[in-house]
Amino acid sequence: KQHKFWETQPVGQFKDVGNSSLPEGPIELPKPLSEVKQEPYNLPNLYEWTVCDMESDEICNEVYVLLTNNYVEDDDNLFRFNYSKEFLRWALHPPGYFQSWHIGVRVKSSKKLVAFITGISVKMRVRDEVVKMAEVNFLCVHKKLRSKRLAPVMIKEVTRRIHLENIWQAAYTAGVLLPTPVTTCQYWHRTLNPKKLIDVGFSRLGDRMTMSRAIKLYKLPNSTSTPGLRKMELRDVPAVTRLLKNYLSQFIVAPDFDDIEVEHWLLPQENVVDSYVVESEDTREITDFISFYTLPSSILNNQNHSILKAAYSFYNVSTRIPLLQLMNDALIIAKQKDFDVFNALDVMENECFLKELKFGQGDGQLYYYLYNYRLSNALKPSELGLVLL
Numbered sequence: 001k002q003h004k005f006w007e008t009q010p011v012g013q014f015k016d017v018g019n020s021s022l023p024e025g026p027i028e029l030p031k032p033l034s035e036v037k038q039e040p041y042n043l044p045n046l047y048e049w050t051v052c053d054m055e056s057d058e059i060c061n062e063v064y065v066l067l068t069n070n071y072v073e074d075d076d077n078l079f080r081f082n083y084s085k086e087f088l089r090w091a092l093h094p095p096g097y098f099q100s101w102h103i104g105v106r107v108k109s110s111k112k113l114v115a116f117i118t119g120i121s122v123k124m125r126v127r128d129e130v131v132k133m134a135e136v137n138f139l140c141v142h143k144k145l146r147s148k149r150l151a152p153v154m155i156k157e158v159t160r161r162i163h164l165e166n167i168w169q170a171a172y173t174a175g176v177l178l179p180t181p182v183t184t185c186q187y188w189h190r191t192l193n194p195k196k197l198i199d200v201g202f203s204r205l206g207d208r209m210t211m212s213r214a215i216k217l218y219k220l221p222n223s224t225s226t227p228g229l230r231k232m233e234l235r236d237v238p239a240v241t242r243l244l245k246n247y248l249s250q251f252i253v254a255p256d257f258d259d260i261e262v263e264h265w266l267l268p269q270e271n272v273v274d275s276y277v278v279e280s281e282d283t284r285e286i287t288d289f290i291s292f293y294t295l296p297s298s299i300l301n302n303q304n305h306s307i308l309k310a311a312y313s314f315y316n317v318s319t320r321i322p323l324l325q326l327m328n329d330a331l332i333i334a335k336q337k338d339f340d341v342f343n344a345l346d347v348m349e350n351e352c353f354l355k356e357l358k359f360g361q362g363d364g365q366l367y368y369y370l371y372n373y374r375l376s377n378a379l380k381p382s383e384l385g386l387v388l389l
């Protein structure tokens with residue numbers, strides 16, 4: 001019964017874990033495009049497919065409202081991700097995006113948007129192979145339409161449209177265990193606003209911890225410590241691309257970003273993504289950078305607060321300044337920008353700063369998956385150089 005759908009898909013199956021006779025790489029070979037199903041999968045009668053043009057403010061707003069009311073909640077149903085409209089446009093319009101991969105489901109009669117799933121294309125390096133993949137994200141079915149088995153047909157439909165562009169692999173994450181994770185990550189939170197986090201139930205005061213002790217424990221300096229740390233600008237793109245490509249080459253799975261992609265993903269956008277570079281004062285070269293993205297959460301039933309302002313660690317590269325110092329400056333900047341919490345996964349080299357900078361371990365896991373690509377062994381989080389939104 002468990003995973004009825006995923007047992008039909010070209011993904012690592014639990015029964016195959018540890019079977020080292022299975023080769024690493026694609027599970028199914030590409031098909032001639034003429035053999036890909038040409039017409040959309042059937043939806044239950046009352047519903048129809050639609051393509052969502054996120055440049056349209058009206059449609060972007062419909063997607064925003066659907067996700068705000070029906071997307072992922074934490075395990076205790078206290079919080080729900082509240083991606084902003086400008087964030088969704090950023091996340092879904094990288095260079096070379098396919099509008100046909102921004103898929104909605106509407107009620108035929110009312111035209112109400114009741115489900116969503118997206119893909120964007122990415123060049124992913126797995127060991128020393130660069131594989132064109134899709135990153136699938138934002139799978140959301142309206143709460144009132146759950147367990148109508150809509151999700152499997154949406155996954156099959158986005159897969160079909162990805163196949164039509166001759167792409168045969170994908171990457172995705174989930175907070176639930178499915179066949180079969182390439183990596184299991186822990187998430188960590190660094191308190192920036194202890195009073196609010198305790199008020200809303202995100203954090204609890206330890207037994208011997210008073211509120212004033214908590215405020216003191218998490219206090220940060222008012223200004224950053226790294227000389228030459230400044231906001232990233234367009235002129236920094238070539239240097240940041242070089243730094244990022246070189247840094248990510250150490251991980252087993254990582255995106256292979258070119259300049260145009262670095263410009264899209266890392267150039268600062270207010271309320272979406274913040275990036276800072278370290279420019280060496282004498283050589284003027286860019287030696288390090290930090291970045292985090294803005295993903296607030298709705299607070300589901302609290303009288304005093306409705307939004308949790310959360311920053312999420314994105315890509316950070318240290319070549320001259322210790323990562324610990326860079327990330328401490330990232331915390332200071334996030335606090336200056338009135339974020340309540342700074343979140344990070346234990347991917348890349350993050351483990352080296354999590355405990356030291358007073359991150360607390362979250363109570364859940366984030367699982368990373370590859371579609372139609374087998375890895376002989378699961379990766380340690382420190383072998384993964386990929387952060388999904």
Ligand SMILES: COc1cccc(CC(=N)NC(=O)c2cccnc2OC2CCNCC2)c1
Pocket residue numbers: 072073074075079080081173175187188295297308310312343344345364366388389
């Ligand atoms: C605090 O508000 C929340 C609202 C919904 C869910 C969660 C818990 C959770 N599931 N957190 C994460 O998945 C997470 C924790 C740390 C860093 N990135 C994360 O997820 C990212 C990446 C995957 N897509 C969602 C955002 C928290």
